Every structure is written in structure tokens, then in C-alpha cells.
Amino acid sequence: MTEPVIDVEHLSIIYTVGAGVFQAVSDVSLKIYPGQVVGIVGETGCGKSTLAQAIPRLLPEPPATIGAGKIVFRGTDLVKVSKRQMPMIRGTGIGMIFQEPLNSLNPAYRVFDQIAESIRIRHYRDMGYVKTFQGGDAPFDYSKPAASTTVGGSLTRSIVPDGALEEAARDRLRTRSEFRDEVLEYLRLVRINDPETILNLYPHELSGGMRQRIMIAMALSEKPSLLIADEPTSALDVTIQAQVLTLMKELIDEVHASILFISHDLGVIAETADEIGVMYAGRIVEYGPVAEVFRSPRHPYTKALLRAAPSRYKSEGPLSSIAGSVPNLSRPPPGCRFNPRCPLVRDICRGEHPPLAPVDRTADPEAPGLHRSACYFAEEVPGLP
């Protein structure tokens, strides 16, 4: 069995703000295998962005602290990696696309310089011009391509090709114009028309959709083994959203990278992800293959969330909503965090938080790709309205 690219184990993240302590993420476990796209869905404040930023250790610490758990990325526990070494893993190891395309590009530099910087980072690391990551249990080789990234176009070619060492001497002399070709290649990859002109423009001269494409090109140009997309389409209007989403879907097929896709939009996740995790109040309450979770949700929250999606709005009158409100994470309710709003609630739900157990009780609990639900009464969920 292949090793997961990223293996998050029982991760808990706490924000200390003033006197209050907020459990933004509690006991989250997640595995992403090479070439897999995992979607995380949940409402605002459920901890999905915190999770996304915690994996490459981008959370400001303090106020955030990783209370417990491991983030094992290709054999190295990122929780134990020092602040000095983390930048060596970011970018080429774990890439990231943010939700604010309008502000995520430096306004002072042209598109060319921004993408060239990413390419230069990868290039320098590949050629050993800069210090690379040392430490961890096993020697960490960020440039080792993931197992499945062997086919396809420019992004997936072997990262250190044959004869690279002879080329290295020549590559040291790479100039602006030689970087240009590679920058153009990535601009074309994200379907930018007329890349030769775009190259010389400043971010403020581009539309939101264009800027997000540039962001995607920058992240991809470092050839990360894990790409984290934190609501990449949320800040865009609907038509541009559709275009960027189409692009992301096409790229997922081309790139074969492992992707963690964060969104509050069920439709976006349904279209892009292989597996989906539903988060509520800092916990993953349901996890499984996308089709299965959407066809027969096994957690009351997922069921309610799907019912509240406006896809059948016209035929069924008013849009349904979930009664009650999201719990205050500084004092979460005891037991299952959904219990104050749950139609199936019984006494046991107010005791221990139910484990994220396979829905099929006979299955091997360690097997990947199982449909899991953190509900004591998962069998009763299909019977709910």
C-alpha cells in the first residue's frame, strides 16, 4: 500500500485570545494519498481554514497553538520542524492557494517577477544552491516526485532529469529571458490568453479571475507534492468561479498532485473532490467518498447541510435551515458538538464525543476510503426527512 502524502493525526489547535481559549480544531485525523483530492466542507468558523493553514504551519503562533497531534508530511512530523526549516518545505513540498486573489499578489511586481520567484525557489532547491531540509526520522527529499506523478505534461515530468548535473553548470547562468520561457509555460497551463502581454502587467491591471489563475500558476510552478486550496473560488463572482473551477478540475487531471480542497460550497466539493470531510465546530463529523456521502449521508449535520443547499429551491418552497446556531468554541457543548441542534439527540450524545467510526461496522477500521461518521446513530440518519 502506498504511503499517504500527508497524514494528520489527532490534530488539535487552540487559539488563545485574551482570557478565552478557543478550540478551533479538535482531534482531526486525515490522510491524503498520492493523486487524491480531498475536500473539506463546513460552514464559516468550523475550523477548515485553520486546518488548511496549520498543515504548512502558516498559522500565526501565538495566538494559535498546536495542542496535540501530528502532521506527518512524507515521513516528517511538521509539528516538530523548527521555524527556520519550515520555509524549506513550503512551496516545493506543500503549496497553497488562498481565498483572496485580489490581495495575494504583491502589487509592486509584474506577473513575470512573481511567477519567476516561485520557479527560482524550486530551481534553486532542485540544484542544491540553497540549504534544503535536514532532519526528521528519514532524510527528507522534497524533490522526490510523488508515486503517481509520472505521467502527463510539463508539470509531471521527472523533476531531476537525466544529465541534470551536467545541466546544472549551465543552469546556474540562467537569465531573465530563460526564466521567461518557463513562466510562459505556466501561464499557458492555467489557460491565460496572450501570456506575452500578461507577463508585463501589474496585479492591479488584472481581473480577479486572472489573478487567481496567476496564483494557481505560481503554486503549481513549484511542483508541490501537496497542494492546499483554501476556498480558491469563494471571492470570485459566479461566472468566474465556474471558469476557475473548470480550470482546477482540468489541472487536477493533468497534474496528479494530491490536493486538499477547502470550501464552504458543497457543489464545488462535489465537482472536484474524490473524498469529502464534513467539519462541524472543529471536528470532522463525516468522511467518505464524495458520491457515497452525497447519496446517503450518515451524520445528521451532513444531512441537514445537504437539505439546506439551494439546488431544489424552486420545487420545495422556502429554503430549509438548521435550527439553532454554531456553538461557542470557547465553551463547546459536552459530548457530540452537534447535540443541541440534532434531531436524533439522546443522553449518550451528551457524554463522550462519538468516534469517527466506519459506517459499515464489519469493515476493517484501518482501511482507507471508508465512509465514516461520528454519530452513535448513523444507521438512523437515512430515515431523517
Place this chain on the structure above:
Amino acid sequence: MATVVVKVRTDGPLSVFWRVLRANPLSFLGFLMVAFLGLTALVVVVAPGLVVPYGPLQQTAARNAAPSQQHLFGTDNLGRDIFSNVMLALPLDLGIGFAIAGSALLIGGALGLLAGFYNTPGTVGGWVSVSIMRVTDIFLSFPSLILALALTRVLGLGVGPTVLAITITWWPFYVRLVRGEVLAVKHLPYVNAARAAGVTENRILLRHVLRNVLEPMIVYFTLDIGTVLVTYSTIGFIGVASKYPGTSPEWGAMLAFYQQTGSTNVYPWLVIAPGAAIFVTVLAFSLLGDGLRDILDPRTRRAFVRGTITHDPPPETPAPLPIASGAITDSNPVAPVNVVETRSQT
């Protein structure tokens, strides 16, 4: 298929600089004035014979003469030529302005960058940051002119000690300015995006943060040269900075000397000339500062250049709107229009 030829002029930095200045007459004037002052100062240093008709202490037959062709700004009671002294003071005063504002920019800017960027409480950087800011507060709590005057008493009289004294009081303003800008910039998404791309903290500071705080820094610097000159001249006026009359005259000291010894109500040119020199220099740098802001900001800079995009030649028959022909799709939004681009380097 319609062909639209769009000519985009890709300009060199000099050309952009020129165009922004031309579009903004006042800063163009400032630029001209600064260039003129700089060139004149250079000539005074290299070949004083060309622009300085008399020596600084040379006494001529005309005493208390009004401005004339022989003495453009008149003479004083010993027949010394005011014009020559004003011209001789130009390189010194410009140099003083650049030296003080420049050192303050470098010292204060570097400290401000450090204090703003590495300010996480509980780390070494946090302690350094707090220390820098408290020292800055201590300096700022004194009126800078009084502090500079007190320092000149300790450091001694003359140009060098006075420059040093003003510099010591001057850098805290830059720390405050730069730190504030850094604090605003460092939390913007693009800084975090750079971090996510694997850029190291030091490089983020030097490439991503510094570039975006450079604009207020440079603008403040050019405006500040004027303020520095006025401060220096004030200290010169009190009489502790430069000796006048002497071999290296200075405008503030000239003003002070004639205000005390000359009959300025009868011979006003004695003070008008050095005063006007200070005024013109301060004005020149202030005007230039405005233009520099426009040049440093890519948004306004491009706004000036955009006017030069020409559509050439116009299509003979209007192209059908692509949307009307139904040819636009997600993957191919501008399919029917073939955009051919030519570039001309100007």
C-alpha cells in the same frame, strides 16, 4: 475573422519617469529645480570660476551696493559679494540636507523595518523591537531642535558636529514611519502567500515588505530634505553651526549674520538672497516628492503610461461582437477575434 492590432509600447524606466513628470507639471518643475540646483552645486565644486565671480571674503569697492550687473544680489558693508556667498553655500547646504536626511533614512529605516517585522512578543525579535521603540520614544519626547542644540554644545561647533547632532535627533521619525508602514503591510495576504511559497522571512522582509514601504519612505525623505535644511539653517542662525563670514558660507549663518549686523531695513538684499535660496531649495524637493510618489506606485505610474496604447489600424468593418455570435465559451472566451500584437521599444 477580424484582426485588431493592438500596439503596446513597452517602455524603459527612464521613459516612464519622463512621461510621469511631463503629465504632472508641478513635480516636473520640482524635478527641473532639483536638477538645476544639483548641477549648479556640481559646477561650484568642480569649476567655481564659472559661476562664482568673487571669493567669499573678497572685498570690492562697492559697499552696501544694491543688486546690479556686477553684484547680482548686492554687497554688504565691507563690499563682499552676496551672490558669490550664496552660490558657495549651495553645495554645502545640499550636502547637509542629503547627509542628515539620508543617514536618518538609513538608520531609522533599518530600525523601523526590524521593529515592525520581527515584533512577535516573547521572541528575541520581540525584545529587540520593544527596545528600539522605547529608545525611539525617548528621543521623540524631546523637541528635536532643542535636543540638537544641546548636542552641539557637547559635540562642539562647526558643520560636522552639527550634522551629527541633527542626525542623532532625526532618525526616530523614520523609525516611527517605517514601523507603522511595515505593520500595515506585513499582515496583507500577499506576504502570507509569499511565505506559503517557501520564501524565507528575511527575503520576505527585504523583497516583499521593503518594496511596499519604500514609496512613503522615499517621499518622506525628499520632503524631509527641506525640513532638515530649515532646521540646520535655524541652528546656523543661532550661530553655533557655521562661521560666517568665512571660507565656507552657509545660508542660515548668512541670515543670522546680516540680521544682527546689517541694516536689513535699508539693505534688504542682505537677507533676501540667502532666505530665497533656502525657500527655493525646500520648494524644489517638496515638489519632486509628489512626483516620486506617482512614479514609485505601479498603479499611478501605469495610469500615465496607459494613454499611449494605440489601436492601429482601426478595423475596416466593425467586428461582430463575439458574444452575439455565441462563440464565447468558458475555455475559449475570445475565440473569434484574432489579436495580433506588435511591440515597439521607445
